[in-house]
Amino acid sequence: MTAVPQAPPPDDCLARNxxxxxxxxxxxxxxLVDAVVQHLEITCVAVAIALxxxxxxxxxxxxxxxxxxxxxxLTTVLYTIPSLAMFSLLxxxxxxxxxxVVAGLVLYSLTLLVRNILAGLRAVPQETRQAxxxxxxxxxxxxxxxxxxxxxPAAMAGLRIATVSAVSLVTVGAIVGYGGLGNLIxxxxxxxxxxxxxxxxxxxxxxxxxxxxxxxxxxxxLTPWARASHA
Amino acid sequence: xxxxxxxxxxxxxxxxxxxxxxxxxxxxxxxxxxxxCLVISCLIALPVALVLGHLGKGGALAVNISNIxxxxxxxxxxxxxxxxPLGQYGEGPTVVALVLFAVPPLLTNAYVGMRGVDRGVVQAxxxxxxxxxxxxxxxxxxxALPMIMNGVRIAAVQLVATATIAALAGGGGLGRIITAGFxxxxxxxxxxxxxxxxxxxxxxxxxxxxxxxxxxxxxxxxVG
Numbered sequence: 001m002t003a004v005p006q007a008p009p010p011d012d013c014l015a016r017n018x019x020x021x022x023x024x025x026x027x028x029x030x031x032l033v034d035a036v037v038q039h040l041e042i043t044c045v046a047v048a049i050a051l052x053x054x055x056x057x058x059x060x061x062x063x064x065x066x067x068x069x070x071x072x073x074l075t076t077v078l079y080t081i082p083s084l085a086m087f088s089l090l091x092x093x094x095x096x097x098x099x100x101v102v103a104g105l106v107l108y109s110l111t112l113l114v115r116n117i118l119a120g121l122r123a124v125p126q127e128t129r130q131a132x133x134x135x136x137x138x139x140x141x142x143x144x145x146x147x148x149x150x151x152x153p154a155a156m157a158g159l160r161i162a163t164v165s166a167v168s169l170v171t172v173g174a175i176v177g178y179g180g181l182g183n184l185i186x187x188x189x190x191x192x193x194x195x196x197x198x199x200x201x202x203x204x205x206x207x208x209x210x211x212x213x214x215x216x217x218x219x220x221x222l223t224p225w226a227r228a229s230h231a
Numbered sequence: 232x233x234x235x236x237x238x239x240x241x242x243x244x245x246x247x248x249x250x251x252x253x254x255x256x257x258x259x260x261x262x263x264x265x266x267x268c269l270v271i272s273c274l275i276a277l278p279v280a281l282v283l284g285h286l287g288k289g290g291a292l293a294v295n296i297s298n299i300x301x302x303x304x305x306x307x308x309x310x311x312x313x314x315x316p317l318g319q320y321g322e323g324p325t326v327v328a329l330v331l332f333a334v335p336p337l338l339t340n341a342y343v344g345m346r347g348v349d350r351g352v353v354q355a356x357x358x359x360x361x362x363x364x365x366x367x368x369x370x371x372x373x374x375a376l377p378m379i380m381n382g383v384r385i386a387a388v389q390l391v392a393t394a395t396i397a398a399l400a401g402g403g404g405l406g407r408i409i410t411a412g413f414x415x416x417x418x419x420x421x422x423x424x425x426x427x428x429x430x431x432x433x434x435x436x437x438x439x440x441x442x443x444x445x446x447x448x449x450x451x452x453x454v455g
Binding site: 077080081082083084085086088089091092161164165167168169171172174175176182185186188189192194197198200201204205208209212 | 391396425
């Protein structure tokens, strides 16, 4: 029995399991990129779907007062369901899939979006609406060209909160294997892989902050009149 | 429909309620974790928010902390703490992560509530010769109480919901029923765990609602 000569174990930060490790970034770059892409996809799709559902819900709740109670009540109840529980409650319907995580996030984002858009619509001054009516605007034109634009700042504020929350909630999707960067955090926890956990966590926060700043910019571009009044 | 009946069967099986993995034990852990974290968060956030609100300073701080808090995933904080030396202390990382999560809504609501107190009322109190401390405890805090309690309510419900994440990192609480269900590939158990947590969260929401209805009129923010 002769011992097979073995290469000495590499003495880099990966072997020493350090928190900050350049070696990790260079050797696992494709894993990180894949996770970031999945994270962004799930967040964007979920927030986009939530927005498409939230606008009509808010408009209906604004137009017919009796609808406001049920709409707000339902979305608030949905919000109190824990994320881990939400993903598991949807499990029978969607199975272990990215759709499951998207569906859960849509339900969460709805509450924030509906509340903010409705608040924005309600804040449109009665005089403004009457002026538009007096200029011969029909209800549809009033909604599309006066009410919705004026509700934009409040809606954008809700969209920013919903997006930032969604970015951080995606991580919990790791329980079903579709958590974007959460997958790396979950795997890193089980293998005690410090560099992976820290890198993925930091990337999560970076994505959230970047999305927030991006939406802030978009909001400013969409509402030039708001800037003019400040000048 | 099959899942629903299977879930009902799982929930009504007496064997699932007793023992260290049983529902009663997990519920007790969950309740304990929520209360401990809520008390610690209130002790940290409320004094700071009340004093800042009284002085009228640090508004940007309160709002920014709240925004940053939303951007940091609780799960990531939990795992990061777990890998530090703090990880040796059982529920330590969970408590710290949950407290960090609960402080922002408490801070923001209490601060906004304090700033929302009618300036005229505050000046009247000053005119009556009240000291700063008297104004804080007898005028501003009572008037801001509805907003402060709203923050506590949001924090409590969110804590119940988020405490489930502890289970992902091997901690106790109702989340364990869900994660154990995933490991056993038992959909009825996963759904049963989810229902239990959701009911618990709604129950806490309901308790706050009832407390608010029963509170005296001035505490509900109504004059007269």
